[in-house]
Amino acid sequence: MAAPRQADEHDALSSLEDRITRAVELVMQLRAEKQALEAELDRVIAERDAARIEVNTAQTDAAAAHAELNAIKSKTQRSTQELDELRTERKQVRARIEKLLGQMDQLSGS
Secondary structure (H helix, E strand, O other): OHHHHHHHHHHHHHHHHHHHHHHHHHHHHHHHHHHHHHHHHHHHHHHHHHHHHHHHHHHHHHHHHHHHHHHHHHHHHHHHHHHHHHHHHHHHHHHHHHHHHHHHHHHHHO
């Protein structure tokens, strides 16, 4: 009876060794997967941060362009207003000169 008992103990010990070996392999595999996932997470975070920087830069550029456009619009409005005022003044000067020329024609014709 001693032989079957030793065989049972040997089988139990062998089974335990197999389970421990599989557990160690599983832990090593899970650690490798964890390390790969952490590297992937770092890469994704870096991409996200880079995208945020690009968005912020684009927003800053857009805001600067918008401010520049508003300044140009304002300057254009002032220039247009000044041009209108100069045209009105020119019409008034022309009318006054024509009036003076008319008066001079009257003096020469008399």
